[in-house]
Amino acid sequence: MTDPRNPGPDPHPHPPAIPLPAGSCDAHCHVFGPTVRFPYAEGRSYTPPESPKEDLRALHRVLGFERAVLVQPACHGADHSALLDALETSGGRYRGVALVRPDTSPEEVRRLHAAGVRGARLNFTPHLGPAPAREEIDRIVALIRPHGWHVALHVAGDGITEHADLVRSLDIRVVIDHLARVDLRRGLDSTAVRALLGLLATGSVWVKLSGADRLATRPPDLADSAALARILATEAPERVVWGTDFPHPNTNGFVPSDGDLADLIAEIAPDEAARERLLVTNPAACFDFPDRALRDR
Numbered sequence: 296m297t298d299p300r301n302p303g304p305d306p307h308p309h310p311p312a313i314p315l316p317a318g319s320c321d322a323h324c325h326v327f328g329p330t331v332r333f334p335y336a337e338g339r340s341y342t343p344p345e346s347p348k349e350d351l352r353a354l355h356r357v358l359g360f361e362r363a364v365l366v367q368p369a370c371h372g373a374d375h376s377a378l379l380d381a382l383e384t385s386g387g388r389y390r391g392v393a394l395v396r397p398d399t400s401p402e403e404v405r406r407l408h409a410a411g412v413r414g415a416r417l418n419f420t421p422h423l424g425p426a427p428a429r430e431e432i433d434r435i436v437a438l439i440r441p442h443g444w445h446v447a448l449h450v451a452g453d454g455i456t457e458h459a460d461l462v463r464s465l466d467i468r469v470v471i472d473h474l475a476r477v478d479l480r481r482g483l484d485s486t487a488v489r490a491l492l493g494l495l496a497t498g499s500v501w502v503k504l505s506g507a508d509r510l511a512t513r514p515p516d517l518a519d520s521a522a523l524a525r526i527l528a529t530e531a532p533e534r535v536v537w538g539t540d541f542p543h544p545n546t547n548g549f550v551p552s553d554g555d556l557a558d559l560i561a562e563i564a565p566d567e568a569a570r571e572r573l574l575v576t577n578p579a580a581c582f583d584f585p586d587r588a589l590r591d592r
Contacts, residue, residue: 301343302550304350304542308357309554313561316571320362320578323472323505323538326351326381327368333380336372340422343370346542348381354541358557364536364582366392366416366447366472368544369423373399375407382411390582392416392447397427397434408442413582414470415439416447419454422545429461436467445469445501445581451476456490468499470581473506473540474527479519480512483526495531501581502527504563504573505538508551515551517559524563532569536578 328335328345335342355363363385367378373394382389393407395415415435419426427435436446445468450458455475462469471494477487494500504527507520528535537560543550564570578584 300547301341301544302546302548303344304346304354304550305552305554308354308552310357311359311554311557311560313558313570315359315557315560316567316575318362318579319360319574320364320536320582320584321355321358321360321539321541322364322536322578322582323366323503324351324363324541325366325368325544326377327370327542327544328377333371333374333377335370336374339370339372340424341370341545343368343542343544347377348384351381351541354539354553358539358553362388362390362578362584364390364392364413364538364578367394369394369418370544375412378412379407379410385411387411387585390414390584395435395438397431399435399438401438404438404442408444412444413442414445414447416449416472419448419450419458420476423449432461432465436465440467443583447472449473449476452478453487455494456487459490459494462494462500463497468501468581469494470501470503470536472503474502474504474510474520474523476506476509477523479510479523483519483523488523488526491527492530495527495534498534501534501536501577502531503538504528504535505540507556507559508543508546508549509540514549515555517551517555521559521562524559528563528569528573532572533577534581535573536581537563537573 391412392414510520
């Protein structure tokens with residue numbers, strides 16, 4: 296049975312009003328199933344509708360993305376089969392972010408790296424399970440550091456403030472998901488926003504300008520979350536990337552049109568050079584994409 300918190304994406308997204316530059320990357324998206332081949336994990340906290348790699352490719356054809364970073368969803372647990380299948384059939388156009396555990400073997404990390412995985416996600420959001428302890432984080436970092444991976448940090452509310460010292464202490468690149476999911480009801484000068492800007496200023500922290508719908512205080516109006524994204528892109532234009540978060544799991548009802556989300560890019564990065572950096576240059580550097588632009592066939 297489908298989880299009512301996960302109604303699935305808009306089936307008819309429109310192309311963005313301003314075409315995306317060649318080689319653009321959707322830096323945060325997911326594949327779910329198909330469960331006949333890639334079943335969901337037992338004991339999962341949510342059950343989304345199936346959204347296999349074919350759905351993702353169809354979306355990217357409409358929006359104009361040629362590359363993508365696929366993030367392992369908690370509903371698939373530590374079984375990366377669906378993610379790896381999408382990576383292996385992408386012709387080098389996809390990179391991945393895995394759910395690495397402290398007991399994951401170095402051999403498994405090497406296998407994931409060879410397939411195109413370039414990061415490990417740490418979830419600090421209660422609906423996705425218990426947060427990792429510091430000793431577990433240190434073990435995960437030790438496993439992935441030799442491969443040049445990043446740590447993807449998933450927090451919400453005041454989480455970025457609570458975990459700012461942890462982020463500063465990690466001797467590895469950190470990529471903060473979804474604008475840190477700060478509570479925009481507190482405005483653009485809240486403690487959490489200031490903490491996020493402070494981390495961005497360190498030079499080793501990146502931010503994904505994704506999940507605008509998750510932060511917006513008056514959906515479907517996304518102006519406040521777009522304003523935060525624009526501030527971050529202005530403060531550190533070389534360390535921000537953008538993603539759809541397709542197919543929008545755990546939205547609790549409101550699901551944006553991915554075309555509307557893509558239209559926000561022009562507000563966040565108002566000139567061609569800024570869009571090239573946000574969608575092409577930065578993702579290539581952060582996620583270790585090859586230099587050449589690879590087009591979908």
